[in-house]
Amino acid sequence: MLRAGARHPDADESASASTACDDDSQLYATLNEYLLLENKFQPKLCLPDDLENGEVTTRDRDGAAHVLRCLKVWYDLPCDVLFNALNLFDRFLTKMKVRPCHVPCITVSCMNIAIEQHAHDSRTERKVSVEELVSISQSACTAGDVTRMSRVIADKLSLAAAVRAVTALHWLQLFRGIVAAACRQLQLVLPALQESELVNQLEICVCDARCANARASELALVILYRKLDEQVQEWTRKVSSEGGSTEQAYYLNEFAAQLQAHCNMCPESVWSARRRATRVLQRYDARGAACACARQRLVWRLSERTLKVLRPTDRLTSLLPTIEEQHHVQDQSPPRNRSGSESSENEETSDWPRSPVLPVYCDN
Known part of the structure; x- marks a missing residue:
């Protein structure tokens, strides 16, 4: 008979086994829940391969997807944000007929909604603003356009509900x-x-x-x-x-x-x-x-105007003033030429490359 407060030697193993069984049952309960919600969040795109009557093509969709992935990598966002934004984009194109000129704004708006939902679910402060998304994505729209489009997407897809996309x-x-x-x-x-x-x-x-x-x-x-x-x-x-x-x-x-x-x-x-x-x-x-x-050395090609701006020796002169030393009479000799440097105005003797092509080596 065990003393009061004592446990069986196999109590830890049995407790861990029961915990594992509970976790396994929870996994299958989640599986059944996902199966019930899967059809609700399943997109059904019917996009043409070529441009027809001003419709969005599969190429436009893939371009928007890669923009979303670039934004995810640029801001080091969680993977859940990218998948949620892609799901929003595909479901919106499934439900609404849009013009190709609106695709960039819709893309940034889907990423904006996904970032907002992730911040709400994780109860953390949002780190990427709408202005930053617009600036980095180069979508040619304003922060106000993204905010209005986000409201349209949320309204058409009924995102006010607490259920998140699977x-x-x-x-x-x-x-x-x-x-x-x-x-x-x-x-x-x-x-x-x-x-x-x-x-x-x-x-x-x-x-x-x-x-x-x-x-x-x-x-x-x-x-x-x-x-x-x-x-x-x-x-x-x-x-x-x-x-x-x-x-x-x-x-x-x-x-x-x-x-x-x-x-x-x-x-x-x-x-x-x-x-x-x-x-x-x-x-x-x-x-x-x-x-x-096909990887090769990266080369930057600069124009003559940009090259002159980047030259660090343009403001240097070829003449140096006479140095006055203590307890000596000032030397009246004429100013001497600088021996260690030459004027950048002389193209033949300049230490800067005369070619406008500057090689830049990559680590990769």
Whole structure:
């Protein structure tokens, strides 16, 4: 019999196990909640590839997405802000027919709303003002235009409600937690699922119009599938070379199939989303490899007028005054020429490069 105040030696383990069970049940409760809200925040874009009757094209949409991503990187904003702004932009284009000239203002307004919502949810002070967004984005609109457009977007999308949009980022974080919980329950080796790498791939996909209409849950699961496939292939190579069992890979694939069935995902739809995401990521990787191969020394070309402004020796003279020393009679000799420097007016003897091309070396 235990003394008063004493605990069983296995009390910590049982308490941690019960806590883990509670967390797992909370994950599945969140999953069911996301499934109910997914259709509400799903965009359905019908944008032409070429300019037709003054409509917004897929190229305009991708350009706006990359502007949002640049603003996120410039101000070091959380990833949630970017995904929320993209979701607002796509849903607004789904519901309203806008002209291409209004796209820059709508883009900055969506980022403005996303920053405001993040500051409200995190209960922190907003660090980026509307004026700064307008200045950095170069959207050719004023802060007043962005404020008015933000009110229009909030009104058309009914953003006054307390329910926040469930984006692909939320799905990815949820699926990652569910896979980790399943590995603990099945006593499997947890795959190396780095969240930063997964989020970066998801950002690349959502910034492409080909993945805009894919279900957020399917797109997140596809990104997770790619990483799980790499882990399964690594396990298979170890089994073939070192020997062992393939039960871990089997259980992991079986669990992924069950998760897909629980979310009511059609296999054809998942395969289509995976094919589009793979194509986008391969194109992005190929473009990055081409840029790395073609990287060269950065050169700034300056005009003669700018070059004269930048010269540090223009205000120096070629003559120096006579130095008067103590207890000596002032030297009446004529002023001597400066020996260590020459006038910049003489182009032939100037130490500044005569070419208007100035090389600038990059660390990369």
